[in-house]
Amino acid sequence: MVDATEHELVPEHSLVDEETLEGVLDEYNIDRTDLPKIKRRDPALADIDAEAGDVIRIVRDSRTAERAVIYRLVIE
Numbered sequence: 001m002v003d004a005t006e007h008e009l010v011p012e013h014s015l016v017d018e019e020t021l022e023g024v025l026d027e028y029n030i031d032r033t034d035l036p037k038i039k040r041r042d043p044a045l046a047d048i049d050a051e052a053g054d055v056i057r058i059v060r061d062s063r064t065a066e067r068a069v070i071y072r073l074v075i076e
Contacts, residue, residue: 004043011060013044016071021055024071038072050074 004010016024025032032055038045040052050056054074062068 005047014057016055016057035073037075052076
C-alpha cells in the first residue's frame with residue numbers, strides 16, 4: 001500500500017496548537033467552524049493523531065507567494 005504522506009505532491013500537514021489557532025482566528029475575525037473542513041480519515045493525516053475539532057495547518061507551494069499556508073478543521 002502506498003503511504004500518501006510520503007508522496008511529493010502531498011503538502012506538509014501539521015496539528016495547530018490552541019495558542020497559535022487563537023491568533024489565526026483573531027487575525028481573520030472568524031470562528032473555528034468557519035474554517036474549511038478535512039475528514040479525520042483523510043490519507044494525508046495518516047501520520048497525525050488528529051481528532052474531530054482539531055485544526056490542521058497545511059503549507060503548499062505557491063507560484064505567486066512561494067508558499068501558501070491554509071488551515072482546515074478536522075471533522076469525522
